Amino acid sequence: MNAEPLVQVRGLSKYFPIHGGLFRRVVAGLKAVDDVSFVIHAGRTLGLVGESGCGKSTLGRMLLRLQEPTAGQVLFAGEDLTRLDRRQMLAYRQRIQAVFQDPYGSLSPRRTVGQTVREPLDVHRVGTPGDRQQRVDELLAFVGLSAQAAHRYPHEFSGGQRQRIGIARALALNPQFLVADEPVSALDVSVQSQVLNLIVRLQRERGIALLFISHDLAVVQHVSDDIGVMYLGRLVEIAPAGQILTAPRHPYTEALISAVPQIGRRMHSRIVLGGEVPSARTPPSGCAFHPRCPRVMAVCRSVRPVLKKNGDEGSGSVACHLYP
Amino acid sequence: MNAADAPAPLLRVKDLTVEFRTMDGIVRAVDAVSFDIWPNETVGLVGESGCGKTVTGLSLLRLIPSPPGQIINGSIELEGLDLLSLDAGDMEKRRGSEIAMIFQEPMTSLNPVFTIGSQITEVLRRHRQLSQRQARELAASLLAKVSIPDAGRRLDDYPHQLSGGMRQRVMIAMALSCNPKLLVADEPTTALDVTTQAQVLDQMRELQNEFRMAVLLVTHDLGVVAETCQRALVMYCGSIVEAGKTEQLFSSPRHPYTAGLLASIPRIRAERIAELPVIPGRVPDPGNLPAGCRFAGRCSHVQSRCHQERPTLRSVNGNAVACHYPLGADI
Amino acid sequence: MNEFSSVAGARAVNRRNSIWRKVLRKFLADRTGVAGLAAVLVYFVAALGVWCGWWGTDWADLGGSKWEAVSAAHWFGTNIIGQDIFSRAIYATSTAFEVGVVVAVLATIIGGVLGAFAGFFAGSWIDELLLWAMNVLDAIPFYLFVAAVAYSLAGSPYAMHVAMITSFWIGTGRLVRGEVIKLRNMEYIEAAYAIGLSRFMIIFRHILPNTSHILLVQASIAFVSAIKAEVILSFLGIGIRDGMSWGLMIEESTKEVLAGFYNNFIAASLLMFGLVMAFNALSDALQDAMDPRKVA
Numbered sequence: 001m002n003a004e005p006l007v008q009v010r011g012l013s014k015y016f017p018i019h020g021g022l023f024r025r026v027v028a029g030l031k032a033v034d035d036v037s038f039v040i041h042a043g044r045t046l047g048l049v050g051e052s053g054c055g056k057s058t059l060g061r062m063l064l065r066l067q068e069p070t071a072g073q074v075l076f077a078g079e080d081l082t083r084l085d086r087r088q089m090l091a092y093r094q095r096i097q098a099v100f101q102d103p104y105g106s107l108s109p110r111r112t113v114g115q116t117v118r119e120p121l122d123v124h125r126v127g128t129p130g131d132r133q134q135r136v137d138e139l140l141a142f143v144g145l146s147a148q149a150a151h152r153y154p155h156e157f158s159g160g161q162r163q164r165i166g167i168a169r170a171l172a173l174n175p176q177f178l179v180a181d182e183p184v185s186a187l188d189v190s191v192q193s194q195v196l197n198l199i200v201r202l203q204r205e206r207g208i209a210l211l212f213i214s215h216d217l218a219v220v221q222h223v224s225d226d227i228g229v230m231y232l233g234r235l236v237e238i239a240p241a242g243q244i245l246t247a248p249r250h251p252y253t254e255a256l257i258s259a260v261p262q263i264g265r266r267m268h269s270r271i272v273l274g275g276e277v278p279s280a281r282t283p284p285s286g287c288a289f290h291p292r293c294p295r296v297m298a299v300c301r302s303v304r305p306v307l308k309k310n311g312d313e314g315s316g317s318v319a320c321h322l323y324p
Numbered sequence: 325m326n327a328a329d330a331p332a333p334l335l336r337v338k339d340l341t342v343e344f345r346t347m348d349g350i351v352r353a354v355d356a357v358s359f360d361i362w363p364n365e366t367v368g369l370v371g372e373s374g375c376g377k378t379v380t381g382l383s384l385l386r387l388i389p390s391p392p393g394q395i396i397n398g399s400i401e402l403e404g405l406d407l408l409s410l411d412a413g414d415m416e417k418r419r420g421s422e423i424a425m426i427f428q429e430p431m432t433s434l435n436p437v438f439t440i441g442s443q444i445t446e447v448l449r450r451h452r453q454l455s456q457r458q459a460r461e462l463a464a465s466l467l468a469k470v471s472i473p474d475a476g477r478r479l480d481d482y483p484h485q486l487s488g489g490m491r492q493r494v495m496i497a498m499a500l501s502c503n504p505k506l507l508v509a510d511e512p513t514t515a516l517d518v519t520t521q522a523q524v525l526d527q528m529r530e531l532q533n534e535f536r537m538a539v540l541l542v543t544h545d546l547g548v549v550a551e552t553c554q555r556a557l558v559m560y561c562g563s564i565v566e567a568g569k570t571e572q573l574f575s576s577p578r579h580p581y582t583a584g585l586l587a588s589i590p591r592i593r594a595e596r597i598a599e600l601p602v603i604p605g606r607v608p609d610p611g612n613l614p615a616g617c618r619f620a621g622r623c624s625h626v627q628s629r630c631h632q633e634r635p636t637l638r639s640v641n642g643n644a645v646a647c648h649y650p651l652g653a654d655i
Numbered sequence: 656m657n658e659f660s661s662v663a664g665a666r667a668v669n670r671r672n673s674i675w676r677k678v679l680r681k682f683l684a685d686r687t688g689v690a691g692l693a694a695v696l697v698y699f700v701a702a703l704g705v706w707c708g709w710w711g712t713d714w715a716d717l718g719g720s721k722w723e724a725v726s727a728a729h730w731f732g733t734n735i736i737g738q739d740i741f742s743r744a745i746y747a748t749s750t751a752f753e754v755g756v757v758v759a760v761l762a763t764i765i766g767g768v769l770g771a772f773a774g775f776f777a778g779s780w781i782d783e784l785l786l787w788a789m790n791v792l793d794a795i796p797f798y799l800f801v802a803a804v805a806y807s808l809a810g811s812p813y814a815m816h817v818a819m820i821t822s823f824w825i826g827t828g829r830l831v832r833g834e835v836i837k838l839r840n841m842e843y844i845e846a847a848y849a850i851g852l853s854r855f856m857i858i859f860r861h862i863l864p865n866t867s868h869i870l871l872v873q874a875s876i877a878f879v880s881a882i883k884a885e886v887i888l889s890f891l892g893i894g895i896r897d898g899m900s901w902g903l904m905i906e907e908s909t910k911e912v913l914a915g916f917y918n919n920f921i922a923a924s925l926l927m928f929g930l931v932m933a934f935n936a937l938s939d940a941l942q943d944a945m946d947p948r949k950v951a
Contacts, residue, residue, distance in 0.1 A: 051517035052488075064849050093851035106842035110864040119860075120850040158606055159373075169846070188372035188544065193588035193600040200599070215517065222590040222600060245592055259522040260592060261547030263574050272526050273519045276487050347681070 004078065005039035006209045007063070007177055012036045012072035014058050018281060030280050032058045034233040035072070037307075042176065043207040047224030047241065049217050049256065051277060055233040056213045060181045063211065064098050065089055076177065094124055097175035099199075101182035103162035107154040113140075113165050114150030120172040139168040143198060160191030167198065171206075178203070181213045196222055217260050221245055226316075229253045232280055232288040235307060239316025249310065249318040252289050287321065297321060332404070333360035334538050335384070335506055340398035342379050342388060351610045353379045355562040356398070358637075361506065366532065366539045368549030368570065371559035372585075374607060380559070381508045381542040385425050386415050402506065421451040424504035426495045428511035433495055434483040440467075440494050441479025444501060451502045466497040469534075470527055489520035496528065500535055507532075510542040525552055546589060550574050558582050561608065561618040568643035578643050578650035581619045617648065625649055681944040688940020694933035698748055705749035713739060714746040714899050722916045732918040735911055744922045746899040751882045751930065758819045758881035763874040765820065766827025767866065771858050773828065774835025782832075789825045797822055797884075798891070805893050815894050819881050827873040834866050868945040875938035879931055886927055901927045 013036070015029030033055040040046045050056045061067040063074055065081060074081045081092060097120075100106035107116055114136055121132040137147045143164040154162055163183060170178060183199065184192045200223055203210045214220045220227055221241050228238040229252065237250040248254040258270040273292045278284055284291050290300040299321050307319040342354040354376040361367050371377045382388050383395055386407060400407045402423060407415065427433045435443060444466065445459040454462065460479065467475035470493040483491055492512060499507055509528070513521040529552060532539055541553055549556050549570060556573050558566045558581065566579040577583040584603040605622040614620055620630040627649060635646045682688055705711040719733040726732070731740035773785040800822060805814035838844065839862065847857045863870075888894030889902025901923040908920035 051519060061845075066845055066848055090851045093849065096849075098846065098849040100842040100846055102842050106846050108843045108847075108861050108865065110867065111861075119847075119852070123851050123856075160606065166846070169850070173850075189546070189585055190372060190588050190603040191606065193590070193602045196590065197599050197602060216590075217518075218590040218592050221592055222596065242595065255519060257592060259518040261521075261525075261545060261551045262591065263547055263550040263586065263589070270522060272522045276489060276520065277517070347677075 003041070006042040006077060007040040007211075008073075008075040009039070009063070010037050010073040010075065012059065012062060012074065013070045014055070014062060014067065015070045028281070029070075031233045031283065032280060033062065033069075036230075036233075036235050037072075038228055038235065038238060040177070040209045040211060042209050043203075044226070045203060045210040045212055045224045047220035047227045048211060048213045048230060049215065049220050049227060050230035051215060051256075053232075053277060053280060054230040055280075056230050057181055059230075060098075060179045060211060060213050063179050064096060090124075094120075094173045095175050096177045096179070097170040097173060099163075099166050099170050099178065099180040099183045101186060103159040103166065103186055104154075106166050107162055109154055111153075112150065113145075113152055113154065113157070116154070116165060117150070117168045117172060120169060124173060126173065135172065136168075139171055140165075142171070142202070143168045144194075158191070159187050160195055163187060163195050164198065167195075167202070171202065174206070175208065177209045177211075179211045179213070182215070183212075184219060185214060185216060192219070199223055217245075217257060229256065232278065232283055234288065234319065236289065236320070237316070237318045238307070239310070239318075243316060249316075249323060250289075250320045251293050251295050251322070255292075255294075287319075295322060334363045334365075334403060335361040335540075336399075336401040337380075337384070338399045338401070340380065340383055340400065341396050342376075342383055343394055343396050345392040345394075346611070348611045352613075353393070353562055353610065354383065357559075357562075357564055358398075359557055359564065359567065361538045361540060363505070363538055364532070364536050365555065366529075366541060366553045368553035368556040369540055369542045369559065370544065370546055370549050370556060372544060372607065374610065375559040376562040377542050377559050378510055381425070381510050381540060384506075384508055384540070385419050385423055387419075387425070417451070420447060420499075420504070421502040422504055423506045423508065424499035424502070425508040425510065426492070426499050426512050428514050434491060436483050439480050439482055440486070441481075444479070444494070444498050447498050448501050462501070463497075466501055467494070469500070469531065470494070470497045471523075472497075487520075489516055489524060492516060492524055493527065496524075496531065500531060500537075503535060504537055506538045506540065508540045508542065511544070512541070513548065514543070514545070521548075528552075546574070546586065558585075561610070561613060563618070563646065564637060564644075565619065565646045566643055567637070572642055576641075576643075576652060578640050578645040578652065579619075579647050580623045580625050580651060583651055584622075584624075617646075625651070678944045682940055685940040685943065687936045688944075691933040691936030691940065694929065695937055698930050698933070699752065701745050702749035702752035705746055711742050711746040711749070714742040716742075722911070722914075722918075725918070731922045734907060734919050735916075740904075740918050740922050743899050743904060744901070744926055747901045747904060747923065748926060748930075750895055750898050750900045751885060751927070754816065754819075754885040755878040755882045757816055758823060759874045759878040761816075762820045762823035762877045762881075763827055763870050766824035766873065767831050767863060767870050769824065770828035770831030771835050771862050771866065774832035775839055775854070775858055775862060777832070777836050777839075785828070785832075789828055792821060792825055798888075798893075801884075801888055802893050812895075812897060815885065815888055819884055823877045823880060827870070827877070830869050830873060831866050834869055835862055838862055838865055871945060872938060872942045875934065875941060879934050879938070882927070882934075883931060886923075 012033060013031070014033040015031050017026040018028045018030055019026060036059060038046060048056045048059065058067060062069045069082055076092060076096065081089065084092065117136045117139055118132055121127065121135060126132065127135070136150055140147060140149055145161065145164055154165065157165065180199065184195050187195060196219065202208065212220060212223050224241045226238060227241045227244045228235050229250065230236065231252050237244065237253045244253060245257060248257055255271045255273050271294065275292045278288070278291065286302045287300040287305050290296045293300065305319045305321050307317045308323070309317050310323070338358045340354055340357045341352065344351045344353055357380055369377045369380060379388065384400055388395060395408060434440065441460060441463055444463040445456065448454055448459040448462055464476045464479055467478055472478050472490060472493055486494065513524050516524060525548065528539065541549065543549060553570050555568065556570045557564050558579065560581050566573065566577065566582045573582065574586060577586055587601040588603060590600060603622050608614060608618060608621060616632050617630040617635050620626050623630065629648050635648050637644045637646045640650045715738065717737045718739055719729055719737040721733070721735055721737055723729050723733040729739050729741065731744060734740055769785055773782045776782050801815060801818040804818040808814040808817065844857060844861060847861050885894055885900060886902040889900035890906045894900060894902055904919050904923035912920055
């Protein structure tokens with residue numbers, strides 16, 4: 001692991017302006033993502049979990065430059081993507097691709113599956129038209145669809161099949177880095193496992209670096225080498241998957257794991273958090289989790305903990321005053 | 325509480341069959357479904373999308389949109405009275421007061437232009453003789469019961485001012501307002517975050533004991549069923565394929581579909597596994613169902629009989645299973 | 656433009672199982688709509704014959720005497736100066752069709768493209784500018800506007816077309832703008848960005864085709880409005896001049912009805928009424944069949 005990581009995110013932040021007052025001036029910033037840093041090596045998967053509104057999707061969109069960061073850097077193979085203009089970015093778009101959440105919304109309903117999968121090849125003028133057609137057939141075969149599927153429209157396919165089409169489109173340009181935002185959360189259980197297996201397989205076979213964003217810890221852990229947990233725009237813990245699930249350090253991580261309904265465990269063993277996720281407009285002082293934290297201390301109310309590397313107790317980092 | 329100590333079931337559904345007219349012809353969404361719910365019991369109705377679980381839930385309140393839907397056969401007896409024999413006015417009186425329902429998306433179930441207080445009091449006053457003030461007081465106490473802080477003031481809030489979890493609690497409060505005997509909860513926590521889901525499920529369990537009502541929990545989430553329900557019914561392609569006590573059902577499923585579903589769920593494990601087990605293929609098209617067992621095309625234990633003859637529910641080692649060759653059965 | 660015109664229907668029909676096939680199936684189930692379509696086709700054939708010179712060529716000939724009654728030679732009789740009313744009515748059908756089609760197609764294309772740009776760049780100066788233009792054009796009374804355009808174009812036969820297109824694209828533009836504001840947040844638009852498509856390509860490849868249901872319905876509404884406006888404008892003397900129109904026939908008949916001769920008036924009004932009714936039935940059926948909530 002001494003090679004330079006493929007993706008390095010440094011201090012990435014996104015503040016949305018809150019307008020107010022007489023002239024609709026910017027009176028404050030909603031910190032959707034606040035000073036997040038992590039790395040992903042080639043061929044590895046980072047899973048990012050958190051509840052709605054924690055900023056995980058905004059983060060993914062910033063990596064794809066679908067949204068401009070307020071601050072921070074995204075280094076991809078050493079190049080800072082946030083500094084590139086539209087034309088320069090085009091070259092990187094080939095190497096960074098995305099799989100989206102909604103199998104119904106992520107495919108244009110008036111274009112055939114073949115047109116959709118082929119589009120990245122057309123845009124970047126890869127090969128001859130004949131090559132492209134062949135590549136489309138290969139891609140469809142890889143994701144488990146027949147070549148006839150190319151001539152049909154998205155509405156003729158089920159959710160799982162549509163998600164496979166979305167994956168085929170993302171793979172068309174042989175990307176090195178894939179951002180998958182909730183790729184299976186809209187799918188039924190039996191289909192979800194098929195698509196998850198496909199994602200794991202493509203990631204292993206092609207050595208892609210993968211950022212897998214989901215609200216579902218069980219799903220994340222199935223695909224991830226490392227897992228990062230976000231709360232109110234900040235990364236509160238990041239560690240190897242096995243470690244974070246068996247020995248979570250941050251109380252929020254612990255509560256999140258315990259809240260996942262599990263077969264073969266009765267309900268009373270869980271930690272039920274009080275209250276609700278506070279609004280990102282008015283985040284609590286100190287540690288943002290302190291109003292709901294079962295292990296809150298005086299210091300948590302005033303001092304915001306920083307993400308610190310764990311010492312002897314395994315690798316990973318946590319942002320919590322319990323671990324000074 | 326279960327079958328042994330209650331004299332009669334609260335709800336007895338028999339041969340419920342619901343059809344929808346579509347552009348592709350008539351589709352049978354629910355096919356001869358029968359089950360009982362006993363007082364104060366929580367029953368999970370699980371299955372994947374399109375299996376007919378939601379239609380079954382809606383049928384219990386006679387809320388199937390008609391046309392295109394129609395209950396063409398069966399009976400739904402609530403304490404011995406067949407709801408399907410009632411006229412529309414009688415049914416309306418019972419809906420909300422004896423049998424209530426909550427839905428997945430609390431934002432769309434609440435009218436955005438009225439305060440939640442006016443919506444709860446409206447329900448209360450429709451079913452009970454109450455003055456405006458009494459109704460408002462009762463509404464406030466109901467909100468307090470579902471752990472909404474500062475309930476009196478919250479009555480004047482509009483739905484968009486509440487979070488998703490709070491809105492779902494308001495829905496629960498509305499559903500409980502007339503002490504229903506049966507609550508049908510259709511994916512009540514699916515739109516919520518896990519930590520909020522945990523809160524709402526806990527809440528529902530407490531309220532169920534307090535109000536002594538039965539709950540039919542319609543969901544796709546087997547984990548939720550495992551943690552909250554005493555009994556579970558598994559649906560596939562419009563029919564119940566397996567039913568039984570939750571623990572037994574999940575620890576030793578008899579139907580290959582139940583077993584496959586359970587195996588394919590990603591679970592939190594210490595070690596990553598290389599590949600999740602999957603159920604191959606996909607759900608058959610509801611307009612073009614196979615002749616025999618509807619799971620035959622995806623089943624790893626399929627035999628020739630499965631393609632010809634449709635299995636019916638029968639008891640196998642404590643579970644009811646609709647399968648010719650149930651797993652782990654000593655036959 | 657190619658992407659755009661194809662959405663109007665022709666391309667997808669030969670592809671099996673397309674969304675259009677479902678629309679077609681639904682449309683065929685609507686009897687009023689099919690009857691409307693049949694009637695519109697009859698009118699269309701009448702107009703086509705005029706364009707091809709098969710009939711209606713003698714509309715200006717003084718082939719009979721004044722106010723002849725209905726006969727085998729003059730199906731609808733003759734007018735005050737002995738012209739054949741049937742020929743004139745048929746010729747006027749082609750005028751109505753020509754105006755309707757030209758205005759509907761151009762107004763829809765302009766409205767679609769400008770509306771898509773306004774919606775796609777909603778909140779930016781492009782949107783502000785287009786909205787401003789729409790509001791300004793909307794504020795001018797229609798008939799005053801036509802008169803002004805006719806005057807400024809110094810009697811050009813296309814003054815009426817220009818004025819109608821300039822007014823009719825606005826409604827389409829506003830509707831498309833609203834739809835595009837919704838569409839631009841769809842994930843497939845995000846996906847198109849992520850692939851590296853330019854904004855221009857996204858508008859023409861992904862956004863406009865998905866507004867086709869609005870475009871088709873709006874085009875059919877523009878068609879009917881244009882025909883009605885043409886009749887009224889011609890009646891008022893600021894529409895068709897070097898040709899024949901139902902409006903001109905009705906204008907002629909004002910002198911005749913006083914004398915108790917109704918043929919001219921009835922022929923023109925009934926034909927116009929029939930076409931407008933038939934097309935309305937067709938466009939209602941189209942609207943129902945193409946409603947995306949019911950189709951997909």
